Amino acid sequence: MVKLTIDGRELEFAAGTSLFEACxxxxxxxLPHFCYHxxxxxxxxxxxxxxxxxxxxxxxxxxxxxxxxxxxxxxxSERVRRAAQQILEMHLINHPVDCPICDQAxxxxxxxxxxxxxxxxxxxSISDKVNxxxxxxxxxxxxxxxxxxxxxxxxxxxxxxxxxxxxxxxFNRGDRxxxxxxxxxxxxxxxxxxxxxxxxxxxxxxxxxxxxxxVWLLRSTPSICHGCATGCNVRVDHEAGxxxxxxxxxxxxxxxxxxxxxxxxxxxxxxxxxxxxxPLLRRDGELRAATWxxxxxxxxxxxGRELPPGAAVVSPRQSLEEIALFAxxxxxxxxxxxxxxxxxREADRGEGDDLLRSADLAPNRAALGWLGLQEPAGADLAxxxxxxxxxxxxxxxxxxxxxxxxxEAVAGRTVxxxxxxxxxxxxAADIVIPLSAWAERDGLFVNRQGRVQASRRxxxxxxxxxxxxxxxxxxxAAAGAAEVPAxxxxxxxxxxxxxxxxxxxxLAVLPPEGLVPDAVAAGSGGES
Amino acid sequence: xxQDQYRILSKRFGRxxxxxxxxxxxxxxxxxxxxxxxQLGAAAVREEVKASGLRGRGGAGFPAGVKWxxxxxxxxxxxxxxxxxxxxxxTFKDRYLLDYDPHAVIEGSAISSFAVGAKLCVIxxxxxxxxxxxxxxxxxxxxxxxGYLGPGALGGAYELEMIVHKGAGAYICGEETxxxxxxxxxxxxxxxxxxxxxxxxxxxxxxxxxxxxxVAAVPWILENGAAAYRAFGTxxxxxxxxxxxxxxxxxxxxxxxxxxxxxxxxxxxxxxxxADGEELKAVIMGGSSVPVLTAAEAMxxxxxxxxxAAAGTMLGSGGMIIIPQRCDMVELIQVLMHFYxxxxxxxxxPCREGTGWLHRIxxxxxxxxxxxxxxxxxxxxxxxxxxxxxxxxxxxxxMPMRSFLERFRPEFEALAAGRRETEPDSRWAREIRS
Numbered sequence: 006m007v008k009l010t011i012d013g014r015e016l017e018f019a020a021g022t023s024l025f026e027a028c029x030x031x032x033x034x035x036l037p038h039f040c041y042h043x044x045x046x047x048x049x050x051x052x053x054x055x056x057x058x059x060x061x062x063x064x065x066x067x068x069x070x071x072x073x074x075x076x077x078x079x080x081x082s083e084r085v086r087r088a089a090q091q092i093l094e095m096h097l098i099n100h101p102v103d104c105p106i107c108d109q110a111x112x113x114x115x116x117x118x119x120x121x122x123x124x125x126x127x128x129x130s131i132s133d134k135v136n137x138x139x140x141x142x143x144x145x146x147x148x149x150x151x152x153x154x155x156x157x158x159x160x161x162x163x164x165x166x167x168x169x170x171x172x173x174x175x176f177n178r179g180d181r182x183x184x185x186x187x188x189x190x191x192x193x194x195x196x197x198x199x200x201x202x203x204x205x206x207x208x209x210x211x212x213x214x215x216x217x218x219x220v221w222l223l224r225s226t227p228s229i230c231h232g233c234a235t236g237c238n239v240r241v242d243h244e245a246g247x248x249x250x251x252x253x254x255x256x257x258x259x260x261x262x263x264x265x266x267x268x269x270x271x272x273x274x275x276x277x278x279x280x281x282x283x284p285l286l287r288r289d290g291e292l293r294a295a296t297w298x299x300x301x302x303x304x305x306x307x308x309g310r311e312l313p314p315g316a317a318v319v320s321p322r323q324s325l326e327e328i329a330l331f332a333x334x335x336x337x338x339x340x341x342x343x344x345x346x347x348x349x350r351e352a353d354r355g356e357g358d359d360l361l362r363s364a365d366l367a368p369n370r371a372a373l374g375w376l377g378l379q380e381p382a383g384a385d386l387a388x389x390x391x392x393x394x395x396x397x398x399x400x401x402x403x404x405x406x407x408x409x410x411x412x413e414a415v416a417g418r419t420v421x422x423x424x425x426x427x428x429x430x431x432x433a434a435d436i437v438i439p440l441s442a443w444a445e446r447d448g449l450f451v452n453r454q455g456r457v458q459a460s461r462r463x464x465x466x467x468x469x470x471x472x473x474x475x476x477x478x479x480x481x482a483a484a485g486a487a488e489v490p491a492x493x494x495x496x497x498x499x500x501x502x503x504x505x506x507x508x509x510x511x512l513a514v515l516p517p518e519g520l521v522p523d524a525v526a527a528g529s530g531g532e533s
Numbered sequence: 534x535x536q537d538q539y540r541i542l543s544k545r546f547g548r549x550x551x552x553x554x555x556x557x558x559x560x561x562x563x564x565x566x567x568x569x570x571x572q573l574g575a576a577a578v579r580e581e582v583k584a585s586g587l588r589g590r591g592g593a594g595f596p597a598g599v600k601w602x603x604x605x606x607x608x609x610x611x612x613x614x615x616x617x618x619x620x621x622x623x624t625f626k627d628r629y630l631l632d633y634d635p636h637a638v639i640e641g642s643a644i645s646s647f648a649v650g651a652k653l654c655v656i657x658x659x660x661x662x663x664x665x666x667x668x669x670x671x672x673x674x675x676x677x678x679x680g681y682l683g684p685g686a687l688g689g690a691y692e693l694e695m696i697v698h699k700g701a702g703a704y705i706c707g708e709e710t711x712x713x714x715x716x717x718x719x720x721x722x723x724x725x726x727x728x729x730x731x732x733x734x735x736x737x738x739x740x741x742x743x744x745x746x747x748v749a750a751v752p753w754i755l756e757n758g759a760a761a762y763r764a765f766g767t768x769x770x771x772x773x774x775x776x777x778x779x780x781x782x783x784x785x786x787x788x789x790x791x792x793x794x795x796x797x798x799x800x801x802x803x804x805x806x807x808a809d810g811e812e813l814k815a816v817i818m819g820g821s822s823v824p825v826l827t828a829a830e831a832m833x834x835x836x837x838x839x840x841x842a843a844a845g846t847m848l849g850s851g852g853m854i855i856i857p858q859r860c861d862m863v864e865l866i867q868v869l870m871h872f873y874x875x876x877x878x879x880x881x882x883p884c885r886e887g888t889g890w891l892h893r894i895x896x897x898x899x900x901x902x903x904x905x906x907x908x909x910x911x912x913x914x915x916x917x918x919x920x921x922x923x924x925x926x927x928x929x930x931x932m933p934m935r936s937f938l939e940r941f942r943p944e945f946e947a948l949a950a951g952r953r954e955t956e957p958d959s960r961w962a963r964e965i966r967s
């Protein structure tokens with residue numbers, strides 16, 4: 006450990022800690038900066054994070070300095086403040102100051118720093134500014150405005166160091182220097198929108214998001230991405246029940262500061278035209294809207310007519326609590342244990358890569374294992390369902406699309422679909438129950454590392470859609486079960502008690518980086 | 534007085550055959566290399582150069598032997614690079630060495646490489662010196678053929694590959710980390726320090742970069758000893774130094790002088806004073822980046838690192854610019870500000886934006902559109918640049934700007950008050966005005 010004094014406070018840090026990070030702790034806020042990023046190499050070019058270190062003649066940039074024993078650092082002295090003001094002024098002399106039409110306004114580093122270090126009296130006439138290209142579409146998702154760029158080089162370093170695709174570079178020199186794509190190339194890697202996130206100004210903006218919503222109107226909910234088994238930590242940005250974008254949330258243990266472009270697209274399914282917002286019942290061969298009392302009557306009737314139901318299939322896209330409760334419900338309804346499971350196994354499979362994208366596109370497949378649920382392959386699943394008798398319960402999954410032979414297997418039987426969208430299974434079902442999409446309710450997910458992370462409700466459910474656990478609990482109660490959780494915390498305690506891996510774990514308080522149960526970290530399985 | 538007694542580096546300047554191996558060997562060339570490799574060994578060479586007090590001749594004046602000592606003990610791969618990216622306005626002394634005496638540069642580079650344990654030496658020549666690249670390459674080829682370079686050089690006593698690398702035309706590649714990046718194939722711009730190149734430079738390995746004139750002095754030091762070298766110059770500024778002198782003096786060009794020589798003596802005896810009808814107004818002592826001195830200040834100082842520092846300027850690269858009375862100082866600073874604006878690599882904000890801002894203000898003044906506040910603005914912009922960047926290019930622009938303003942303020946004030954500019958009488962000023 007190294008002891009040093011920052012702004013009069015004596016603090017201790019591990020040797021090798023960046024002075025920038027030490028100052029962040031000491032000050033309770035970061036030093037002004039554009040080019041520094043904790044997950045990229047140090048460029049040291051914006052020159053904003055200069056601090057005074059006693060014994061050194063010049064100011065020094067904190068980002069390229071390591072803490073040293075006995076160092077005495079001043080970050081709020083007049084000299085430091087003056088330097089930041091001067092450098093910020095330099096950043097602005099060729100900036101177009103087109104904030105009213107800039108999509109970054111409201112979350113712009115230049116604006117933020119200006120509130121602290123602005124000089125407020127311009128000494129540069131607008132005609133003197135260097136003009137550069139604006140509104141250049143440099144890839145399928147990203148737009149570049151070269152005039153707004155402060156040349157912090159974060160985007161270049163991201164493409165060099167993280168994706169290692171090297172599409173971007175800084176061309177030309179002096180105040181003619183500008184970001185650009187290499188000739189004949191596009192910024193089209195699978196993580197291209199991270200450049201927009203780390204761009205401190207409005208130089209790189211998202212084609213998808215730009216001009217959709219002023220950012221100060223958005224509210225943010227911390228959550229996790231449901232696009233694959235990695236479980237990147239995200240921020241769901243929404244307003245008035247509509248999600249506008251997903252942004253990565255830093256978690257060094259999972260996704261660093263990044264997420265993939267496909268993951269960002271997953272917000273669109275929340276507002277798709279096929280979203281279910283009311284119960285549907287098949288009448289005269291067609292699915293027609295129904296009320297909840299009608300739906301409950303149909304469920305009771307179907308379950309009564311074909312008692313007990315023969316099979317229950319749940320998707321690994323549902324939360325840990327939902328899967329557990331659904332399996333419990335199926336058992337209470339009399340489904341044989343062997344006929345309760347996930348599947349088909351080949352659903353939700355993608356390419357993956359060695360960075361963040363998992364080839365497993367289901368966010369919670371590990372939970373199936375923890376709960377001891379099998380996941381048969383498609384043909385096997387159809388065969389099992391065919392062999393069983395009675396109604397078929399499908400929760401979240403789409404076996405009609407994913408499991409060969411499914412339609413034949415369920416022919417002539419009542420299919421009850423619990424879900425969020427009118428997928429192929431819903432279209433062929435007899436009873437369709439509208440539940441919550443991933444951003445509409447709280448839930449726990451186990452990623453590919455065996456890490457339990459919380460997904461949080463960001464927006465309201467549409468129409469008559471129900472909260473999943475509440476619907477399942479209601480059905481449990483209707484079926485006369487003894488154990489019916491009365492709240493989500495109670496449900497979590499109940500789940501923790503049924504999973505070996507979670508023995509003794511309090512799911513009510515997850516650490517910020519998520520929780521890898523000791524049993525999982527030690528390599529033993531989590532099945533109950 | 535015999536000025537030839539100070540010729541250590543400039544012995545062969547002006548000789549038609551001085552660049553050929555035969556002439557160089559006839560003068561005793563490559564004896565020092567043989568002695569260094571055959572008898573002294575690397576440690577003794579380093580000690581001798583350190584004892585000589587030889588200071589880097591590129592501008593910073595850092596002791597060469599000390600710099601060599603920064604290579605970590607036991608480093609396996611070390612690179613040596615010769616900085617021949619001579620691009621500072623007013624400086625053209627390395628060009629003379631490369632032109633008239635390439636073998637001295639090659640021998641000095643070979644000895645220096647041997648001293649720091651490098652097996653690869655790169656001579657980085659500025660792109661505009663195309664004919665010198667050919668000249669030095671031919672000399673390197675001769676040295677290979679004669680067995681001074683290559684895998685089994687000097688009968689297998691040591692090995693050294695020497696590459697002549699041509700720059701692509703950027704002043705900033707004369708900064709050592711910019712030079713290393715350029716050789717690597719990256720954009721020619723300085724890297725952030727630490728790490729310093731002596732610890733992590735070319736390809737992440739320890740790399741020593743020395744100026745052409747620095748390495749060219751090494752063979753003589755080994756042949757004659759550190760004490761003989763110290764017989765020239767002052768205690769803290771030992772040895773001789775090349776000054777490239779431009780401006781209307783009787784004998785402009787490259788002169789080799791013992792450090793510590795009073796400027797007055799250099800001006801009258803070496804340069805022969807001003808040309809007919811000219812009167813001395815100001816002197817830029819060490820290349821365009823150092824603060825300008827008035828004629829009176831210049832006459833009171835001496836040409837060594839310490840005296841010039843005391844006078845408020847720097848010895849720099851020895852690119853001396855003699856400015857006559859008829860010269861418009863604002864025009865001159867406009868030329869310089871254009872240069873630094875053009876050459877800033879653009880990575881650090883204060884330099885990227887500040888050099889352009891200074892240039893625009895000076896240009897505005899010259900165009901008759903200035904205002905009295907512009908002078909304070911110039912000073913303010915300088916304050917926002919000095920000492921705040923990765924490399925010294927911002928300081929290199931600020932030092933002349935500040936000193937011109939301070940010492941020749943009435944000329945700026947007259948323009949700011951609305952006087953029209955004089956007709957530009959230099960080609961450069963005409964070009965940058967358009």
